[in-house]
Amino acid sequence: MKKAIATQAAPAAIGPYSQAIEANGTLFISGQIPLDPATGEFSADDIKGQTRQVFRNIGAILKEAGLGFEHVVQATVYLADIADFAAMNEVYAEFFAAPYPARAAFQVAALPKNAKVEIGVTAVRA
Numbered sequence: 001m002k003k004a005i006a007t008q009a010a011p012a013a014i015g016p017y018s019q020a021i022e023a024n025g026t027l028f029i030s031g032q033i034p035l036d037p038a039t040g041e042f043s044a045d046d047i048k049g050q051t052r053q054v055f056r057n058i059g060a061i062l063k064e065a066g067l068g069f070e071h072v073v074q075a076t077v078y079l080a081d082i083a084d085f086a087a088m089n090e091v092y093a094e095f096f097a098a099p100y101p102a103r104a105a106f107q108v109a110a111l112p113k114n115a116k117v118e119i120g121v122t123a124v125r126a
Contacts, residue, residue, distance in 0.1 A: 005061060010061050011033075025124060025125040032058050033112055033115040034054050034057075035113070048090065055094075055095045072096065075101045077105040080107070080108065085105060101121070
């Protein structure tokens with residue numbers, strides 16, 4: 001009924017969770033932080049660079065599942081500082097076209113490894 005999706009082109013899970021789970025044609029991608037899978041380190045210090053890396057990670061997981069950004073129906077964005085919303089949103093818009101996924105965005109007290117952004121998405125096979 002459910003199938004784990006994993007790729008070495010995105011950071012490995014660092015706990016008891018999967019990079020993604022597919023169930024009944026719906027793909028649930030765990031929140032991604034801006035780790036470069038090759039180095040295990042942040043690829044950038046600024047919000048735009050970190051957001052791009054998050055989407056590279058999400059894109060790699062989508063690709064492993066045979067999907068793309070056009071299949072994403074929902075996104076949840078966690079920001080360490082809501083003041084970064086506009087800059088994150090600029091990069092976000094580079095990866096999606098209308099009709100855009102439903103989305104929620106929140107400022108949180110802290111993110112793993114002191115990341116500036118974490119994003120999780122849900123995608124559906126059409």
